[in-house]
Every structure is written in structure tokens, then in C-alpha cells.
Amino acid sequence: MSYKCRGNRLKTQLDPAREFSQQIAQSIRDAIIAGDLPVDGRLPSEAELAQRFEVSRPTVREALKRLAAQNLIRTQRGASGGAFVNRLNYAQAHEHMVTTATLLLTMNAVDYETAAEARFALERACLPLACARRTPSHLASLRAEVARQAVEGLSDEDFCASDVAFHRALVDAAGNPVLSWHMAGAVDAMQPLMNMITFTARSRARIVVLHGALIDAVEAGKLKPACAAFDALTTYSMQLGGEIRLQRRGSAAP
């Protein structure tokens, strides 16, 4: 009924029809999720795993690399080394989320409207919490980014980066790490995509003003004005997306 329904040991019976390394990785993954292998616990050595599963060491290693790719384990060389169960921290999960989200968007050629709609809908959901919990530290981060965005000679890349930092800070102001993690895919992965599409057309001054209004509302802790400011930002972004599409339609692709 709980997590610890331990069969306690790894399933070492392998189906010869499927890849061994895949099955071994699954077996170990299941054990980790079930809690049979505690966080920071050490897995048996590669040699011992090879014995248990009755495969060679390279095969075991391929399985371990699969798990390492998911940040489920880390390895250390040396005498007391080995493979250790990783505590999946937010930073790793964040990075992972961004990679997956980026791939999902680019490989499926998701159109701007769909991506932006999802992003703004999700980010808007953070506003109530942000208004209620924003700390002076959060507000300082937000204002710092807006100040940077107002500088004249800023490159497009730096402006985009600052924009991402601004939105991330806004999400973090909600004070919920799980929420921040969920939003990583929307902000860090989508925002650059949106910037790439829109940064040629947009007016930085207008964005700075909209950002400023948003901060003021959040600082005052007033939800309605915050939503209004955010919706204005949304509307402008969507409008830019539409203009870009029209331009693209007019001119042939390079």
C-alpha cells in the first residue's frame, strides 16, 4: 500500500528477446522508485551486478549509463566508489525539464500561438501566490532585471536572457519550489523560442513599462492590477506573434 512494498531484491530474470541493458536499467529504476534502494545508497559494484544478472560488465555499464542519463544515479571512481542513488534535486530536474521541453517544441514544430498560450496560462496561475508571498529579495531581483532591460546598448541576446530571468523571478516569487520546477519548461524553454520569433519586432520600451507595472502590482500585493498588467503583456506578445506570422507569409524563407 505504501512505497515500501519491497520485493526487496532486483528482478534478475531477463527476457532474451529484448535488450539486456534496457531491462537491467528498468529493474534498478523500479527498485529505486519502490524505495528498495535508499537515496545515497550504494548499488552493488558493476562486477557483482554482472554476476547477479548473469551478463557481462559492459552490458551492466550500458544499463548504468541509461540511469545516469536520467540523473538517477551518480558514479564515483576509486576504492569506496561505485554507483549511488541520486537525490533528484530541483536543479537537476530543472535542467532536465528544460531539455525535454525544448526538444518537444522544436521537434514537433509547435507553433508560436500554442506554445505562448500554454506559457501565459501557466504563468498567470502563479500571480496569486506571488502577490501573497513576494519577499523584498524577489522584488529586488525583478527590478534589477527591468533596470537591465532599460539600458540602451543591450544586445538582443542579453535582453532575451534578462527577460527569461525576469519571468523566472516572477515564478519564484510564488514561493513554491514544485511550482517553480513545473514552470521551468514554460519559461526557460519557451521564452527563448518566443524571443527568437519576436525580438525583431517588439518595442523594448513598451515591454519595460509593462514589466514595471507588473512589479508594482505584485509589490502592492494587489492581484487584480497584477493580472491586468500580465494580461496586457500577454496581449502584446500574442499580437507580436501575429505580426511576425504575417511578415513571414509575405517574404520567402531564406
Add this chain to the structure above:
Amino acid sequence: MSYKCRGNRLKTQLDPAREFSQQIAQSIRDAIIAGDLPVDGRLPSEAELAQRFEVSRPTVREALKRLAAQNLIRTQRGASGGAFVNRLNYAQAHEHMVTTATLLLTMNAVDYETAAEARFALERACLPLACARRTPSHLASLRAEVARQAVEGLSDEDFCASDVAFHRALVDAAGNPVLSWHMAGAVDAMQPLMNMITFTARSRARIVVLHGALIDAVEAGKLKPACAAFDALTTYSMQLGGEIRLQRRGSAAP
């Protein structure tokens, strides 16, 4: 400026201090993201990659397994086989998201309040779109799940599963696949966790009523009542979480 800023070839210069397989995987991953390796395109054979990177074939294989673990490539045996760039589809990304979210929650012992707060905040953000776009098909799915939940003899597991299906259908009703993907981590991964914590205490009848009211509002396309119904569900769930915590505090852990 666009994705295809191709340096066209893989970085084959490796740093001897770090693991080769990790660097090779990163190099190929970068090439995929940059669009140098098109979807469904074939990678060079393992032997050729080994030559290019000046490493042995097992090392190349470890790198490929890392990519396979992320669903970035698939492999085929045989004459015209090899490793092919995978189009990351929503189903795979969905599965991936659920795994990561589950691990993140369990391994960090995220408390119910934090997880639930994030989940409800995000799901609430889907309501406006759901009210605007829900199709008869969506509504039918929603009603079917509620009907199942009202059956007397339903097991706890089945009730939980139906609950998840209900919320997933609600999110899908927003008609935005990117949004649905983002919500997978919240609904599919968090909901079972929440159920596990709350299903001993909750009143099924009350939940069925709340679900029904929510569907009615969504069907009518009226956002305010939908939000009200959803907030009632949120409040009830949070309240249950509080009760459980009190019970737990009273009795020693098994």
C-alpha cells in the same frame, strides 16, 4: 539566427578529464537540438563514431544508451540498421515528465501542501481555455469518469485512477497539447500521491458532487462558476490534507 545555424559537424574534441561517453552524448545531443541531425535521420554507425571521436566502440555505445534513455534516439539491428533520431512525441514526453515528477516528489519528501498548492494553481489555469473549447467528446469523458466514481463497490485504486483520468480529461479539454504535456507532471504524478494521502479520509460522495458541478459549469462555458466549483474542490482537498496531518501526528508511524 534560426535553428539551422549549423556548425554541421559534431565536436569530436574530448576532454580527457571527464567521461568520454558523457561528452559524446552531449555532442550528439547538441547536434540534434541544433537541427544538424534531422528527425528520422541516421547517425553514423558505432564503428564510424568510434573512429571520429577516437574512442572504442563500447564507449560510443555507452553514449548512445544515454541518448536512448532520453528517447532521443532509437536503434535498429541489421543491415540497414543503426541509430536514428527520434521525433520526441507527446506520449513519450508525457511518460518522461511523469517519471521525473514522481521521483522529484518522493525523493525530496515534498509535503502535501506544497505539491497540492502547485497542482491546483496550475490546473486552475486551464479552466478558461477548457470553458471556451471543450467539445462534446471531452464532456463525455468527464461525465464517464464521474459516473464510474459514483459506483458503490469501486476499489480505492480504481477510484484514484478514475480521479486522475477525470483531471486529465479536464486539462485536455483546454485543447492545447503543450499545456496538456505540462500538466502531466502535476496530474499524473501528484494526484496518486495526493490520493494515497487522502483516500482514507475523504468522502467519495462529496467529491462526485463537486466534480459534477465542475462539469456543468464547463459545459455551460461559464468561467466563474467553474472556478468556484474548482476552488471548492481545492479547499476540500487542502482540508483533507490538514486532517490527515493531524491524525499522523497523533499516532506513531508504523
Add this chain to the structure above:
DNA sequence: AGATCTTATATGTCAGACATATCAGCAGTT
């Protein structure tokens, strides 16, 4: 022309070996 056999190619797996990082313990010196 169609069915079957052969061959080439690529991945999947294995065995054994060496290189290297790291820790623990012991020796020697200060």
C-alpha cells in the same frame, strides 16, 4: 517471375585486460 539462399552490414553481447582514481592502513619521520 517468384521463392529461396547467400552475403554484407550493423547492432547486441561477451571475455579479458590495462589505466586510473581513491581510500585505508602502515611505515617512517619530525
Add this chain to the structure above:
DNA sequence: AACTGCTGATATGTCTGACATATAAGATCT
């Protein structure tokens, strides 16, 4: 007594070469 440096044990990282097996394409036979 405390610090230093050596040494061995252990485990991962990597290499070499080989065999097994799946698959497609060409060659052969009916």
C-alpha cells in the same frame, strides 16, 4: 603524538578483439 608518504586493494573508465544475431539486398535456383 602528529604528520607525511608509501603501498595495496577496490572500483570505475577504457580498450581490444571476438562472436552472435537481426535485417536488407543481391544472387541463385526452380
